[in-house]
Amino acid sequence: MLKTSLLCLAFAVSFFLNAQDPQSPTEFLGYELGTRFTPHHRMVDYFQYLNQKRPQLIKLEEYGRTYEERPLIMAFVSSEENMADLEKIRREHIQSTEGLGNPNKAIVWMSYNAHGNESASTEAAMQTVYELMTEKKGYLENTVVLMDPCINPDGRDRYVNWYNQFGNNETTIDPNSKEHHEPWLNGRPNHYMFDLNRDWAWLTQQESQQRIVLYNKWLPHVHVDFHEQGVNSPYYFAPAAEPFHEVITDFQRDFQMTVGKNHAKYFDSNGWFYFTKEIYDLLYPSYGDTFPTYNGAIGMTYEQGGSGRAGLGITTNNGDTLTLKDRVTHHIATGLSTLEVCANNVERLNSEFKKYYKNKDYLYKSYVLKGKRDYLERLAELLQQHEIEFGIGKNTTVKGYDYGKGTSGSIRANDNSLVVSTQQKKGTLVKVLFEPNAKLTDSLTYDITAWSLPYAYGLEAIASETPVANTRTSAQEFIRSRQERMPETSNDNAAYAFLSDWDSMKDAQFLADLLQSEIQVRFAKKPFSMDGKQYNRGSLIIARADNKNNVEFIKQLRAVAKKHGKHITPTATGFVEGGKDFGSASVQFINKVKVAVLSGVPTSTLHFGEIWHFFEQQLHYPLTIIDSDYWEEIDLSDYDVLILPDGDKYTQFLDETALRALKTWVEDGGKLIAMGGALKGLIQEEGFGLTAKISETDSSTMVPVYDETVRQQINKAITGAIFRTKVDTTHPLAFGYKDTYYSLKLGHTAYNYLDEGTVVYLEKENTKPVAGFAGTTARKRIADTLIFGVEAHGKGHVVYMVDNPLFRGFWENGKLFFANALFLVD
Structure with a gap:
């Protein structure tokens, strides 16, 4: 009880x-x-x-x-x-x-x-x-x-x-x-x-x-x-x-x-x-x-x-x-x-x-995208994460707004193109992410005003006012369809060399893995033809002779290629059908560079993070982080590449002593990559050839009206707009690119062309953005100015990046520029 x-x-x-x-x-x-x-x-x-x-x-x-x-x-x-x-x-x-x-x-x-x-x-x-x-x-x-x-x-x-x-x-x-x-x-x-x-x-x-x-x-x-x-x-x-x-x-x-x-x-x-x-x-x-x-x-x-x-x-x-x-x-x-x-x-x-969620009657019913397959596949993966439906194009000509021309045009849809329709559950999101140019009801905004994915991924695109036939697919199926079409690569132990293309971030990941596997790699500075196939500048050449001391060479090469889904083509000779033979000075070694990046003041935390994430989560290549607190104690000769991220305090940080040390290190063979605000610290007196663009409007004497000051200032601003720029495709910094690059510009700071080494630049006739807002005064200032360039100093180089190719990690088509700066500029 x-x-x-x-x-x-x-x-x-x-x-x-x-x-x-x-x-x-x-x-x-x-x-x-x-x-x-x-x-x-x-x-x-x-x-x-x-x-x-x-x-x-x-x-x-x-x-x-x-x-x-x-x-x-x-x-x-x-x-x-x-x-x-x-x-x-x-x-x-x-x-x-x-x-x-x-x-x-x-x-x-x-x-x-x-x-x-x-x-x-x-x-x-x-x-x-x-x-x-x-x-x-x-x-x-x-x-x-x-x-x-x-x-x-x-x-x-x-x-x-x-x-x-x-x-x-x-x-x-x-x-x-x-x-x-x-x-x-x-x-x-x-x-x-x-x-x-x-x-x-x-x-x-x-x-x-x-x-x-x-x-x-x-x-x-x-x-x-x-x-x-x-x-x-x-x-x-x-x-x-x-x-x-x-x-x-x-x-x-x-x-x-x-x-x-x-x-x-x-x-x-x-x-x-x-x-x-x-x-x-x-x-x-x-x-x-x-x-x-x-x-x-x-x-x-x-x-x-x-x-x-x-x-x-x-x-x-x-x-x-x-x-x-x-x-x-x-x-x-x-x-x-x-x-x-x-x-x-x-x-x-x-x-x-x-x-x-009822179907919206948007002007553009379908977006058709073609271009580099690696970027199409990367875009397909993003769309799938958002549960946006997409399909493979069928053999038909599609007319509509041509993103490249900025006017009407056409594109041939096929099984190597993607079609994304606004007539689906996520149709509104599709419109927002793909529309050529978002409509602005006010130029005063809190963030960037342009982001259109065809530009971000460097793809040819047509916005069609009529639905475009396609066969629905998934990212996995789309990637698998290419792999299934790839020719079998024979395990030819007698091959003289193996060849691979160079035109995407995926290729950069492949190269980074090869270098860390201690596999020696060369690249072609000139186009060449071999076995009836044309190879562009930047193509990778992995020669047996360069790896003769590695008994596991073939096995390791195949493993890395399989890991990255890369097709490598064996060739029996170094005697090319057109261009420069593999022993030419135009075929150079790619060094396994040791890279350091500056952190702390004067850098921006966010822009430093873009670089850190790029190396660790995208390129998968080692990076040494050097903080500004002990910067002066570092022997720069231990590093092949030094990256200065964007920031707003470089003019104070890079004093006369620091500039002289940097210049000496570059002349001795170092490679300096300066981004955004870091460039302001290099236009001082230590022999760097960069000069700021000064326009007549910089000395304006217009008296601001008390209640209109902000709107007057916006006329001098660029709030994250996309511009059509020209590219010197013969320069190693631009290998893998065509002669046009769409750059996301985040401000009006501008620099003159370099005497030599201007690689990507904005011409006067292209100062009207293809998407986003840029004030009239700002547009005048950026006419005929540098976007990316390379300056030789002694045995080394300085790479200038006025715009940010790694911005927020989503500007996919800019990332190969950064890889080129690391590995090919030499």
């Missing part, structure tokens, strides 16, 4: 404890939320605790891992009834994209901490989910919330760990205190210094690639991205600023207004300052608000004043104290307000979402 009573008592205690509300973040963490920064693993602990405490209300899914092996988690939160039918709700919702079913739940995705040092949002996520599971349960009756509490764990922990090391025991609100000044390697980007809020469309980063799988599985009605801005700004929320992309629907605009007015109600009642319809526009497609918008959602960015500068508390310009508690409170308010609006508009969200 006693035993039974004890069991009943234990059951009653257990029931009582489980019936209680779960602990708040403050109770669980052991400190008041907002008085300390919570490390990522402790945030994960809290969500796991909630899942254990209330599994009927919350479900966790680890959807991936960061580069530093931190978990990426998604919390699904809804009512007990909805959670029991979660998969059914998802299926019914996705069916609405096909015009089927009658779903009756709102799907709301909330993303926090895309920028790691915008740290208030993850703290807010913990309190928001707690509120939803307790006082705000009513919102969950007809709403499913997907909450990603930290998109960027690596960046967040970088910031939190730094702050916890340097923050004072007593919060110091003086902005001059060290805790308010992050170091160069700050917490904003991810491991590779990439901005994850600009990678939604391009999917260059591991976090983005893993997230898109889950995003496509759910395609929410509403997506909110929580951010922070400067400490002296109040709170920003929707509606967004112009320009809105033309595909954005009236409903999407209206609902932003509805949400914004609801937020304003709460902010007004608390006397909190805010602004709307300014700064943050809806154009560039790779943001956490625009990308969801182009997938049918109401995409919104919320920006709290603060960021990494704010710490736990800071004095603002108006003398107020901004605390982490304040920042967290405001994000909680807009998060819950959003869910309130969604819960009250479920029927409208569902009906408009279904309407969004």
Whole structure:
């Protein structure tokens, strides 16, 4: 009897404890939320605790891992009834994209901490989910919330760990205190210094690639991205600023207004300052608000004043104290307000979402793309990640807008072409990513104004106003179709040499692997013909004689070729049918170069990261990172190549002594690759031949009108526009390219042609961009200026890159220039 009573008592205690509300973040963490920064693993602990405490209300899914092996988690939160039918709700919702079913739940995705040092949002996520599971349960009756509490764990922990090391025991609100000044390697980007809020469309980063799988599985009605801005700004929320992309629907605009007015109600009642319809526009497609918008959602960015500068508390310009508690409170308010609006508009969200996915009558019904097969395959892989349907062309001539000509033209579609239609579920996204030139309702934008994928991938393209017949395929099938057509390469141990083409990033990866396998490789500086086939400049020649001491040569070569899907052609002789024989001085060795890159001030973290990621995740070639803190202690003679990433403080960093050391190193055989802002540091007096372009407009005496200053200044700006440039295809820097290259120009800084070695350049007649915005004054300044060039100094070279061929990792057609600079310029 006693035993039974004890069991009943234990059951009653257990029931009582489980019936209680779960602990708040403050109770669980052991400190008041907002008085300390919570490390990522402790945030994960809290969500796991909630899942254990209330599994009927919350479900966790680890959807991936960061580069530093931190978990990426998604919390699904809804009512007990909805959670029991979660998969059914998802299926019914996705069916609405096909015009089927009658779903009756709102799907709301909330993303926090895309920028790691915008740290208030993850703290807010913990309190928001707690509120939803307790006082705000009513919102969950007809709403499913997907909450990603930290998109960027690596960046967040970088910031939190730094702050916890340097923050004072007593919060110091003086902005001059060290805790308010992050170091160069700050917490904003991810491991590779990439901005994850600009990678939604391009999917260059591991976090983005893993997230898109889950995003496509759910395609929410509403997506909110929580951010922070400067400490002296109040709170920003929707509606967004112009320009809105033309595909954005009236409903999407209206609902932003509805949400914004609801937020304003709460902010007004608390006397909190805010602004709307300014700064943050809806154009560039790779943001956490625009990308969801182009997938049918109401995409919104919320920006709290603060960021990494704010710490736990800071004095603002108006003398107020901004605390982490304040920042967290405001994000909680807009998060819950959003869910309130969604819960009250479920029927409208569902009906408009279904309407969004009906076929749109866009001007261009199909995009037909031809060109280098490697780039077509790379594009196919990106399209597949986005679940965009595409097909192989059929033998037919297609007329339409010719991207190369800028006017009407035609192209012959065949089984080596891709056709992408706007008449599909993801048709709007197709239009946005492929349209020749996005329509601008306002030239004042927050980011670049051009990104069209045919230009980014260097492909011939026609935008057709009529549907183009094609056979649907997948990226795997498209890649396999080429491999199946490749001729069998005999394992000819008697071959004199093996030949391989050179015209894509894939070829550069193949070469990098060969060099690291200690296989000797040459390249042709002149075109040649062999065995009835024409080989272009840059073609790789892997000779038996160069590898005679490697008994595993053939086996290793075959293995590397198979790994990269490369066809290598054996030849029995070095006597060419046309051009230069393999023993000619025009056939040069490719050295296994030792490469270093500068990091720290004066470089840009983001542009340094583009180079780091390029080497480690794309080229797969070793890279030594040298920090500016100990730069003067390094013996540069240990390195063959030194890369100076873009940055804005080179004129101070490269003083007379540093310039002299660089010049001596180059003259002794070093290769310097200078990018973007680094060029400004080389136009001083140490013998580098680069000169800045100075135009008449630089000395303008026009007096600015007080209220029009920004619009006057935009006339001098280039906001990420695409230009048609000319290429000297005979120069090793340009091997693998045709005589036209479409360059993404990010500013108006311009340099004159080099006396010798101007390889890619912008002619006066091409200063009107093929896509994007460039002010009239800026266009005059960039006329007849350098894009990429090479200057010889003694035994070495300087490679100048005015534009950035590695920008955000998505400008695929620029990457071979960088590989050429590494391996072929000599």
